[in-house]
Amino acid sequence: MRALQGTVATFEPDTRAGTVLLDSGAEVVFTGDAFAAGGLRLLRPGQRVRLERDDTGAVSLITLVTMV
16 A cells, blocks of 8 residues: 555545645545545544555555654
């Protein structure tokens, strides 16, 4: 799996899907399944998130970026 970071561009609470603008400038779509896999309850545009992609390139997990 490949991890990436970006900023939430859109989020639809009803479907729990949305888009993230990666640091490279590319826009990536995530599904409600990827959102659910991260255990999140809500996202807001502008939030920093971490994405993991599966072998096909689809987003499989989305989590908040936390400071360590």
